Amino acid sequence: MVFCIKKIISLQIIDLLSEMLESSAKFLKCVRCGSKLELDVFKSDQEIDEGILECVKCNLEFPIIEKIPILWDDFSNYLSSRKVLGGKLYRLANSGKMKSFLKFSLSQIKLINNDRTALEERWSKIYQNNKSSKFYSIIKKNLNFIAKSKLVLEYGCSIGIITSSLAECHDMVFGIDRSFSALRYAKKSSKNNLDYIIADSLSPVFGKLQFDLILALNILELIEPLDLLKHISKQISTGYFVISDPYDFDRGTNSVKKPIDEDTLRTNLLNLGFKISSKTKNPSYIPWNLKLNPRATLNYKVDLIICKK
Ligand SMILES: C[S@@+](CC[C@H](N)C(=O)[O-])C[C@H]1O[C@@H](n2cnc3c(N)ncnc32)[C@H](O)[C@@H]1O
Ligand SMILES: [Zn+2]
Incomplete structure (x- = not known):
């Protein structure tokens, strides 16, 4: 790399x-x-x-x-x-x-x-309060080793913490999220080569356009994992895919139908034709401490995979 x-x-x-x-x-x-x-x-x-x-x-x-x-x-x-x-x-x-x-x-x-308005506003605030979390600097460090790309897309980008830093390195960067409140905040730090779109991650927003780098950070609990992987795989013929997740699927009726674990995620990526980088072949446990309010913090241990075709 x-x-x-x-x-x-x-x-x-x-x-x-x-x-x-x-x-x-x-x-x-x-x-x-x-x-x-x-x-x-x-x-x-x-x-x-x-x-x-x-x-x-x-x-x-x-x-x-x-x-x-x-x-x-x-x-x-x-x-x-x-x-x-x-x-x-x-x-x-x-x-x-x-x-x-x-x-x-x-x-x-x-x-x-x-x-959903209040819920989306609340989470947008939580991400604003956690944008300096060490988790994001670890992700940014890992992304630094990926070559300068022409077209980059982040799914479930929320307030654009990673998306906007990608725009410092790559030619054109898009962020997709369904939350208006999150994207309204993301749009505050505008750049000439950065844009955000409200859409469902599984919808064909870009048609058959191919990307050099796609990210999906911590969204597998909200978007059907296997559908998302297939959808993203179709958008990369030559390029990188970076995915992270804490596999926190226990969400009652709001759970996705087919949860996935660290091994099945890797197997599915290999089956879709991705090669997994040697340093992310084994599951990782990156701390992500998401402060919800002064009395509650979610302490996740997140797995990260960097793979390419
Ligand atoms: C757990 S947050 C992760 C945010 C960010 N990727 C991060 O790691 O900090 C999930 C994000 O995905 C968005 N999201 C959930 N389902 C979505 C869908 N079907 N299409 C687009 N965005 C979605 C939510 O609005 C939220 O901003
Ligand atoms: Zn039409």
Whole structure:
């Protein structure tokens, strides 16, 4: 592996990225039919603040609110489990066009008792309070040895602790998460080569685009592990995959259907054609102490695998 030195991005790339989200939009695909998206900007400064990405084929519309594109197959469905967020987005919206888009979407929502807004806001705060955790510096150290890549993607990036540090090393970096609250915080430290998208990790946000490096840190409890591995494997023909997890699957009804352990994870990666780096062949126990409040801390021991095709 080549040591990654922070490089000055070539003038050509700076030119391409100066329009930021407009350039990101070229990478994104309709999550329902895989077709291209067309951009309709309502409000922009240096970045696109508000607008709609519309599928050229099925005409599905994906809003961009507060510079964050929401690529959910059914936006009303996204809001159905986040009604409180729906109201907040309506208040945040500047343009009349966005307000009426939101009003219509809110009128279509289904009645679901469980609102995720407060939960997602709470976890976003917890990650903000833990961003200096030693766990992340250990992960960053491990990532330093991966060669400078053109296209990088992090699934379940939350507030972007690792995503934003990756943007210091690599050409173009994307973070995907389903939490608006987390990505709104992540967007505060903006970089020309960094963008965040609200989407389900298993949806085809980038179509058939191939990445040089993909990360999935501590998300196997929330996203069906085998589906996620297969999905990610299809996005890497030559490149690295970095995955970490504490295998904390005991979550009652919220558990994934097929939990995985340190050995089955390695076997599955090998079966998908990945070669595991010699130093992560054996399971590791990296401490991750996640302070929830002044009286409670989760003390995880996290396994890390760096593999490549
Ligand atoms: C346990 S946190 C890990 C955050 C970060 N990777 C880290 O290690 O600090 C899981 C994250 O995955 C996101 N997430 C859960 N299910 C998701 C899904 N289906 N699609 C996209 N993001 C998801 C959550 O919103 C949350 O930010
Ligand atoms: Zn479409």
